[in-house]
Amino acid sequence: xxxxxxxxxxxxxxxxxxxxxxxxxxxxxxxxxxxxxxxxxxxxxxxxxxxxxxxxxxxxxxxxxxxxxxxxxxxxxxxxxxxxxxxxxxxxxxxxxxxxxxxxxxxxxxxxxxx
Amino acid sequence: xxxxxxxxxxxxxxxxxxxxxxxxxxxxxxxxxxxxxxxxxxxxxxxxxxxxxxxxxxxxxxxxxxxxxxxxxxxxxxxxxxxxxxxxxxxxxxxxxxxxxxxxxxxxxxxx
Numbered sequence: 001x002x003x004x005x006x007x008x009x010x011x012x013x014x015x016x017x018x019x020x021x022x023x024x025x026x027x028x029x030x031x032x033x034x035x036x037x038x039x040x041x042x043x044x045x046x047x048x049x050x051x052x053x054x055x056x057x058x059x060x061x062x063x064x065x066x067x068x069x070x071x072x073x074x075x076x077x078x079x080x081x082x083x084x085x086x087x088x089x090x091x092x093x094x095x096x097x098x099x100x101x102x103x104x105x106x107x108x109x110x111x112x113x114x115x
Numbered sequence: 116x117x118x119x120x121x122x123x124x125x126x127x128x129x130x131x132x133x134x135x136x137x138x139x140x141x142x143x144x145x146x147x148x149x150x151x152x153x154x155x156x157x158x159x160x161x162x163x164x165x166x167x168x169x170x171x172x173x174x175x176x177x178x179x180x181x182x183x184x185x186x187x188x189x190x191x192x193x194x195x196x197x198x199x200x201x202x203x204x205x206x207x208x209x210x211x212x213x214x215x216x217x218x219x220x221x222x223x224x225x226x227x
Contacts, residue, residue: 032213043119043205043218044158051213090157094213097163100170101146101212105157 002027004093006106013081014114021076021109023091032094033074034103035065039087047089050074061085086113118142121206121219129227130196136222138189138206147189148216149181150205158205164189196226 005024013019025031032051036044048059055067065076074091091106119140128134138147145166150158163171164183172181178200180192189206203223207216 034215036218041203041221041223043121043220044207046215046217049215094215096212098171100163100165101209101214102148102160102163102171103158103207103216108155108157110155 002093002095002104004091004104004106006089006091006109008109009107010110010112012112012114015083016080019076019078019081019085019111021089021091021111023074023076023106024072025074025091025093026072027093027095031074033065033067034092034094035059035063035074035076036090036092036105037061037087038090038108044090047076081111081113083113083115086111119206119208119217119219121204121222123222124220125223125225127225127227128193128196130198132196133192133194135193136191136204136206136224138191138219139187140208140217141187142208142210142217143186144208144210144217145186146209146212147183148207148209149189149191150207152203152205152221154202162191193224196224198226201225 003026034049035047050067088108090108092103122137147164149161152158161175162181167183182190203221205221206219209216
């Protein structure tokens with residue numbers, strides 16, 4: 001079955017340090033991949049997406065992600081983390097479910113930013 | 116306008132109450148979704164509407180009743196809920212299959 005795995009439940013990064021959040025997918029065909037961010041009690045905001053083409057995609061708020069088919073990964077990166085980046089991050093894959101498009105989410109990674 | 120608007124933001128209801136959650140989008144999207152999210156968990160799909168017709172019901176109890184009055188609006192009618200139904204309810208919409216979904220800010224529901 002198709003799935004998305006985020007191996008890290010929590011990650012703590014110092015402000016100004018670089019960040020990498022891991023995401024692995026299990027999917028036979030070319031996946032449609034997304035990273036969303038969620039602040040406490042809020043909805044999900046799309047950071048970036050990958051459909052095809054250039055495997056390094058740029059998103060909002062200085063985030064980028066790299067699609068690596070050989071590793072079945074779509075890791076999220078940011079060169080310098082700001083305190084406002086503290087939030088829950090979800091990796092997701094778009095799938096066809098009974099003929100309709102749905103999102104399957106990873107379990108999320110909570111990012112904590114230390115001063 | 117890439118906004119999905121949900122009302123109310125917060126709702127407290129008793130187990131015998133009837134209430135409704137509302138969701139609105141004006142992006143011309145023809146697919147709309149309800150998700151339920153418990154604390155520290157990812158969103159779980161409840162319902163999918165496509166062209167105003169219920170397309171997927173993920174075995175959701177009948178105390179949750181979705182409705183899509185037109186292409187811009189999605190409602191979730193609540194009746195006789197249980198305390199374990201307390202959660203963040205998220206609405207989303209999508210323009211084309213397999214593209215990104217746009218989420219509302221959610222309704223924080225507490226059942227007492």
